[in-house]
Amino acid sequence: MAAQHYDLIIIGGGVSGTALLYTASRYTNLKKIALLEKYAQVALVNSRSSNNSQTLHCGDIETNYSLEKALIVKRAAQMIVNYASQLADSDKILYRLPKMVVGIGEEETTILQKRADEFSARFPYMRLLDKKAIAEIEPGVAIINGQFRPEPLAAFACTDEYSAADFAALSRSFLEQSLKCANENVDVLFNTKVKTLAKEGDVFQITTANKTYTANAVVVSACGHSLLFAQKMGYGLEYSCLPVAGSFYISPKIINGKVYTIQSKKLPFAAIHGDYDFLLNGQTRFGPTALLLPLLERYNLASLPDFLRVLHLDRKVIKVFWDLLKDTEIRRYIIKNFFYEIPLIRKPLFLKAARKIVPSLQLRDLKYARRFGGVRPQLIDKLNRKLLLGEAKINPGNGIIFNMTPSPGASSCLDNAEKDTRIIAKYLNAEINEDALQTELHQKSYLKHKPINP
Numbered sequence: 001m002a003a004q005h006y007d008l009i010i011i012g013g014g015v016s017g018t019a020l021l022y023t024a025s026r027y028t029n030l031k032k033i034a035l036l037e038k039y040a041q042v043a044l045v046n047s048r049s050s051n052n053s054q055t056l057h058c059g060d061i062e063t064n065y066s067l068e069k070a071l072i073v074k075r076a077a078q079m080i081v082n083y084a085s086q087l088a089d090s091d092k093i094l095y096r097l098p099k100m101v102v103g104i105g106e107e108e109t110t111i112l113q114k115r116a117d118e119f120s121a122r123f124p125y126m127r128l129l130d131k132k133a134i135a136e137i138e139p140g141v142a143i144i145n146g147q148f149r150p151e152p153l154a155a156f157a158c159t160d161e162y163s164a165a166d167f168a169a170l171s172r173s174f175l176e177q178s179l180k181c182a183n184e185n186v187d188v189l190f191n192t193k194v195k196t197l198a199k200e201g202d203v204f205q206i207t208t209a210n211k212t213y214t215a216n217a218v219v220v221s222a223c224g225h226s227l228l229f230a231q232k233m234g235y236g237l238e239y240s241c242l243p244v245a246g247s248f249y250i251s252p253k254i255i256n257g258k259v260y261t262i263q264s265k266k267l268p269f270a271a272i273h274g275d276y277d278f279l280l281n282g283q284t285r286f287g288p289t290a291l292l293l294p295l296l297e298r299y300n301l302a303s304l305p306d307f308l309r310v311l312h313l314d315r316k317v318i319k320v321f322w323d324l325l326k327d328t329e330i331r332r333y334i335i336k337n338f339f340y341e342i343p344l345i346r347k348p349l350f351l352k353a354a355r356k357i358v359p360s361l362q363l364r365d366l367k368y369a370r371r372f373g374g375v376r377p378q379l380i381d382k383l384n385r386k387l388l389l390g391e392a393k394i395n396p397g398n399g400i401i402f403n404m405t406p407s408p409g410a411s412s413c414l415d416n417a418e419k420d421t422r423i424i425a426k427y428l429n430a431e432i433n434e435d436a437l438q439t440e441l442h443q444k445s446y447l448k449h450k451p452i453n454p
């Protein structure tokens with residue numbers, strides 16, 4: 001039987017793969033597109049809302065981003081706001097909540113003041129707040145036993161911006177809109193795990209348990225597994241992968257929005273924060289921790305051999321690990337995060353960290369969030385012997401792309417999808433409806449709740 005053929009096959013139905021399904025079906029004239037997902041629904045892995053922090057990263061409260069990086073993520077996040085504002089049910093995807101990054105103690109408040117000086121012009125909605133102003137928005141952060149907490153305290157904050165997103169709802173919405181835009185041109189195949197990927201002549205062969213598919217172009221949006229597929233085809237061998245899982249703790253509602261803390265510049269992800277969890281009726285979620293875990297997919301032991309394959313443990317990788325471990329601050333951080341997972345001792349240890357955010361927090365208030373938290377596949381650049389910050393793309397230029405998407409991958413999904421759409425359209429000589437794309441994804445002033453035309 002002839003294999004089913006497509007112009008474009010997308011592997012992976014998280015927020016990245018579904019965003020691409022949307023941009024490719026809505027803005028190009030590609031005739032046949034398929035999305036292959038190994039599970040029975042979209043967004044069951046890292047894009048599931050209990051597995052990430054639900055933050056729409058705009059770069060304003062993430063102190064591990066430079067201004068340059070912050071402006072890139074802000075633009076990407078705005079694309080999600082623009083997309084969602086055309087939907088009647090955008091309030092199920094995006095949430096307006098107060099957000100702030102707090103500096104605690106002399107050193108951190110000085111860092112924050114400097115950051116405010118640097119960022120204010122490009123983030124005009126953000127304000128530098130003192131203790132009293134913080135207490136008005138987040139009393140749990142500024143007040144202990146009815147008094148202001150004693151240390152110096154400042155925050156860089158805003159109260160009325162989109163700051164949280166349900167990335168699973170966003171994924172479902174991309175899927176729904178893709179099917180509306182081009183229903184007969186789009187096939188979505190669940191329970192379809194891709195086993196092998198190869199190029200024969202001009203065509204890609206994609207084998208699954210039951211069937212083989214062919215395609216003129218392929219985008220692999222399978223998070224950590226993308227690197228595995230790339231390396232099996234001989235690409236991205238200059239990378240190794242360090243999976244960093246993140247766990248969470250839950251307390252009754254004590255925070256009204258998002259409260260980030262200042263991160264060490266040495267670490268490529270955010271320090272633990274406290275967040276209003278809209279799926280837990282506003283209970284507070286603290287985390288994520290940063291646990292080194294030899295799995296490409298959390299809670300899936302079958303991904304252990306996959307991890308070992310992408311690790312490629314050689315002298316260059318060992319050198320990166322050694323450089324990380326010989327730094328006392330990083331070593332302590334890794335050990336501390338490991339202890340946050342050990343029953344009996346984890347709660348009191350984590351309480352100490354969470355009290356930096358909410359000083360009055362009590363042990364009885366905290367609960368380890370079971371089966372919450374995904375894995376961030378942080379890439380190791382073997383050539384430059386360093387850990388990379390954020391997402392990465394491998395584009396050999398022959399019609400296949402591999403996306404590795406640690407944080408802020410969900411916030412950047414549409415920006416990344418636009419990039420992939422352009423690469424694939426160029427490769428396949430397809431057309432892009434530039435007017436619609438620019439108007440709908442890039443024009444802030446696009447009519448609120450103007451429904452997307454099928």
Ligand SMILES: Cc1cc2nc3c(=O)[nH]c(=O)nc-3n(C[C@H](O)[C@H](O)[C@H](O)COP(=O)(O)OP(=O)(O)OC[C@H]3O[C@@H](n4cnc5c(N)ncnc54)[C@H](O)[C@@H]3O)c2cc1C
Binds near residue numbers: 037039223411
């Ligand atoms: C603890 C934590 C906190 C985070 N917080 C944030 C945050 O606040 N904001 C933010 O923007 N980002 C955050 N991130 C990052 C964000 O979750 C990811 O960038 C995003 O979810 C990646 O989406 P994705 O679609 O690329 O990957 P996933 O959502 O992991 O989707 C990959 C899909 O590929 C499928 N797949 C894999 N292998 C195959 C195969 N062989 N065949 C078929 N299908 C396959 C999987 O089943 C899955 O559905 C966080 C991540 C973690 C772990």
